[in-house]
Amino acid sequence: MILNLGLALLGTAIGIIFGAIPGMTATMAVAVFLPMTYAFQLVPALYLLLGLYVGGISGGLIPAILINVPGTPSSVCTGFDGYPMARRGESERALKIGITASFLGGMISLIVLALLTPPLAKMAIKFSAIEKFLIILFAMTVIAALSKGSMTKGVFSGFLGVLLSLVGELSMNNRMRMVPDFLKNELRSGFQLLPLLIGLFAICQMFQEAEKGMQSNNLDEGVTVEGAQKFSFSDFKGQWVNVLRSSLFGTFMGILPGVGGSAASLIAYSQAKSFSKHPELMGKGAPEGLIASESSNNGLTGGALVPLLSLGIPGDATTAVLIGAFLLQGIQVGPLFIDQHPDIWNQILLALLACNVLMFVVMFFPIKLISQVVKVRSARMYPIILLMCIVGAYATRSGVMFDVWCLLIFGVLGYVMNKIGLPVAPFLIGFILGGDLEKYFIEAVKGNNYDLAVFFQRPIALVIWVLIAIFLGYSIWDNAKGKTLEKAGIKD
């Protein structure tokens, strides 16, 4: 237990550093440290990775408040009120309000995770190959939602991911497909998840930062962490409804796969503004805006784990990376996970609780020290991150140099995809789900005399079709809204 808590502490602290450096994200932190978990059992690995996840999401508030640059996309609204507070000499107060709101958001999402996942998984146990195929199809519709303003490109990117996942040998007939002769040995089991995701999320980011010249972020001269007005828990007086509402928004946005932290933060912020007694103060340094943004983005952490642990579908890019930890240990997440591994399930809840508490302790008390992280220069961080990425890729199959080349290939691919406007997260989710999509389709069709009508006959299947239709409708509506906002010059 002490080792687990130590790893959670390490993960949380490193996650905060990643979150606090603009350009580095929680997803990147989890991807870079995933290889380290080779040496651990699943439970200690989860303590480390969940620490990175919670720390990474929470750390984003530091630069958002101090330099008005969100450290992570989910802190996008934090600077709206946090930075004006810092400018008027309330940095410490703003940071501590943000940290407390993050903690509360994380705890509320943990309760929802604990209550909602087991019944959802119990329902999913009754699924046959038909429903499993449809659930994955449902997740593919989620891909559409992931790509605000460019739905077709998002779906295209997702299917490219599926296509790439089919490279290699099909275990059902032991035949190879889409593999050139000279790579038969390297690609027998297809492209490996770890080099792919590290390449897409870490190496690609390194190229993007190199393109921008590895610029450092400096504290605004008018901002210091010391402040005349101190933080007090009475700052939360009259804000409990805001905390609860924003946390639940964040959690349910997390459950809807693919919606993402920035959307959760924006929706919670706009709701807080609608319900505020003084909406005119929002955006000018009102603590309630800060509370809404931070409680919603940490609410996302527990929410995103609900579809992962009950259905085996990653809720966001970070949980898509987290699935790699389970795969490394040979554990299948999905409907049977809680029944087959109740101890691991309990440990996940405990780990999330510990990581939230540790995040609060690590950030709240030494906040002046932690704030110095924004001065860390990415030029010095990226070479070490690269080193860790190389180790991770090479260790995937205990020493295949081709996997290191894949790291470079997918890094360049991610860079090019970003340049031509093809979203990367749907590509990764497509790659993760592609193999199962094929397996369940073949099983369902072969088991039912090759009749496609079977996908429309069972009641649960019909319910999933209705969900797919609702979600597709939402995606189309959201996509149209994204385009309207883009035309108006407002970026999500």
Add this chain to the structure above:
Amino acid sequence: MQKLLREWLKIRNMHLFFPYAIGIICAILFVIILIQRALKCRKDGTPFINFKDYHFFIPGYDKIKLWGSLILFILYVIALPRLHFAWASVIFIFLFNVLFDMKPGKPFEFKSVLVSAVIALAGSWGVWYLFYQVFNITLP
């Protein structure tokens, strides 16, 4: 349809069904993207292909750091199996540090180079020790 599926999903063909199906879906989606772009260009009165105003890289991008990092990465991967992991890493992490910390007009400041050397030595041997010695993970 049933007959077609039965033929496609015979054991000897099974591995080809999904790649073809997904390939066709990708091709259709690609055509839809092109049509959407054509319609948008017609509406906005802009040409479908416009190389003149197209910039793949951001304006004034750092050519040395971007291309330098790509070339160093390739050389690093080539060097890894030929040299010891830690030694190859010391050399290339040092070069990456120098490259990324380069300032316009003053490419090689003594202090920056010294810090780069310390990070390269400590980082490379530190990672080697942690992963190889402590965690027993195979390294190049």
